[in-house]
Amino acid sequence: MKLLAVRRLFRIQRVVIRYRLDDLLFELPLPWWLMALRHLMPWRWLPRKTLDLSRGARLRLALQDLGPIFIKFGQLLSTRRDLLPEDIADELMLLQDRVPPFDPQHAVALIEEQLGAKISEVFSRFDVEPLASASVAQVHAAKLKSGEEVVVKVVRPGLKPVIAQDLAWLFLIARGAERVSADARLLHPVEVVNDYEKTIYDELDLLREAANASQLKRNFEGSEMMYVPQVYWDWCRPKVLVMERIYGIQVTDLATLADQRTDMKMLAERGVEIFFTQVFRDSFFHADMHPGNIFVSTVKPWSPQYIAIDCGIVGSLTPEDQDYLARNLFAFFKRDYRRVAQLHIDSGWVPAHTKLNEFEAAIRTVCEPIFEKPLKDISFGQVLMRLFQTARRFNMEVQPQLVLLQKTLLNIEGLGRQLYPELDLWSTAQPFLERWMRERVSPKNLLQNLHGQVEQIPHLAGMTRDLLERMSQPHQAEPPGAWQQKGDGWALRLLGAGLLGGGATLAAGAVSLSAPAAWPAWLMLAAGLYLIVRR
Structure with missing residues (x-):
């Protein structure tokens, strides 16, 4: 465990003590011996500085202090009013877009560094006070020189070290859970944390977000159900995103x-x-x-x-x-x-x-x-x-x-x-x-699938021929007894046919060759056999 991760653990402990989050735990119906532990915790004998805050406010402030991973957890919880008391759900709702902003001057400096130009050279108007602030970035309203009303999203500075420390502890907890609990192994906690690690780091790349927004906009172009704002690619960078400003409720x-x-x-x-x-x-x-x-x-x-x-x-x-x-x-x-x-x-x-x-x-x-x-x-x-x-x-x-x-x-x-x-x-x-x-299973989709499968035939046939040529080179040694029982020729023929037929099945997206949509795979299998026999 790295030193920074150990320091992060102490930071989490201090936040828990500061906001007395252990009170939330002891409100639950616990065994008597666990309830007795609260009298052995030294900080519970110290003066309380958060008596004037509700339990929901203490939880919200603690998640804010702990950073983006904990804030996102609170955002998810805020949508589950059926699982949370009303006062806690109301407070966690504030995490969605009212996270305290960072210094606007730092935002301006980062935007100018990323764009390689002064704010006044790109925007005819730029609001220094942020329009909204979230766990990973904050947003400023602006107006391009060409006249479009836009928002400028900029990533919070210094996030990666904090995220790395939190992830280190999540991995430690996940591995420990897998070692000691069969139930936990069924949930694949290490793989879940791996997926979350990729997700959170992807979110720090605003070029990826811009590409996602463009794709989603194309998917719903002209739709009455959903609208996605336009991305202005000329002014997008890894830590800065400029897109159309929307007005809605x-x-x-x-x-x-x-x-x-x-x-x-x-x-x-x-x-x-x-x-x-x-x-x-x-x-x-x-x-x-x-x-x-x-x-x-x-x-x-x-x-x-x-x-x-x-x-x-x-x-x-x-x-x-x-x-x-x-x-x-x-x-x-x-x-x-x-x-x-x-x-x-x-x-x-x-x-x-x-x-x-x-x-x-x-x-x-x-x-x-x-x-x-x-x-x-x-x-x-x-x-x-x-x-x-x-x-x-x-x-x-x-x-x-x-x-x-x-x-x-x-x-x-x-x-x-x-x-x-x-x-x-x-x-x-x-x-x-x-x-x-x-x-x-409509005729149109079946024809499209067939067309895609047919397009794979030359490629798969070429792969098969190349494989057979490499395997038949006399100077390449073969494992002892690998092709002796039924003869090299028949084994190579079966291998090539299996490769071509299996590739066709994958191209068809079918589960097995008995599926209705997989019948072209039989044709490709026959084509593979023909090519090999002809050779």
Whole structure:
């Protein structure tokens, strides 16, 4: 463990003591011997300096002092009002865009350093006081020389050392948990922290955020559901981002939305549809959808349009993950719990020896109570707890590649609960999934898949020929007995055919050669055999 990480641990301890966060722990129903520990903690005998602050304010200030990783944790918690007391949730809401700003002069100096020009040379107006401030960056309003109203986002200085120290402790905790707990190993905590490390460092690169925003804007070009501001690439740098300034109502400002007679039901439904569109149609979804990053246009309140900002964190899924999730959700909506259980086994999420009937019954017990109820009556916290119990019983493994998706789902649920508590999340999402499943097997998509597979034939054939030529060189020694039983020629033929046929199957995105969409792979397999025999 590096010295800086040890110093960071003491810093965390000081913050916990300063804001007496241990009080939150001792408010829980704990065993008597744990409750007795509070009398052995020396700082609890010292005068308290935070008596005038509420518990929510103390938690918020502690997370702010601890830095971006802890602030983001608080942002996620703020969307789960069903899991938090009201006073704590209200305070954590302030973490979304009201984090104390850093010195504006430091921001100006960093912008000029990144752009290689004075502020006055680029902008006709630049507001020194920040428009908003978040955990990783802060935003200033400005006006380009060409007349466009823009916002200038600049990364906070000195973040990387703090993040590195926090990550060092997260890795230490994750490795320790894996060593001592079988349940923890099922959750792959080290892989989860690895994914989070990549995500947080990517968020520090504003060029990546600009590219994400441009892609998301193209995906929803002309859409009535969502608008993404324009990026001005000429003035974007790794630590500075310049983009169109938007004017809208923050999505949690329910009073203002009501004053302009916003259709809240449509707003909530469009939020769900936007999420599923990003995940399944585009495989490119905004993965930081806390309320501070979402606004609502004031142009058509009867047909409300979302405005999305801060695209620093996005997620994507492989075709296999998309197909697996869609089939699971589709079976889930149909209450086909046997199909859900079978898909989990087929995907390897639970061991192959799992008894299907028992697993099906366990899933039914967890999922059945949530149907035919409005969102306000569903406690997803309880559902998640029971699902975790099921996971432990059947050795189900959490997939690290879906952590961002799970986080985004939590944000969507929390937002939907605030906008329109009567929203039926399932009936809103089911038609979209049904339509997506039909489109996947439409003649148009099948022809597109076939075209993509045909394009792979010359490349795969060339790879096969090159491999065979390398393996047949007389000066290259072969492992003893490798090709002796059935002859070198037949082994090479089978190897080449397997390579070509397997490559075609991967190009088709099919799970097996028996799938309907995989029949062109048989043609490619035959082509591979023909090429090898002809040789």
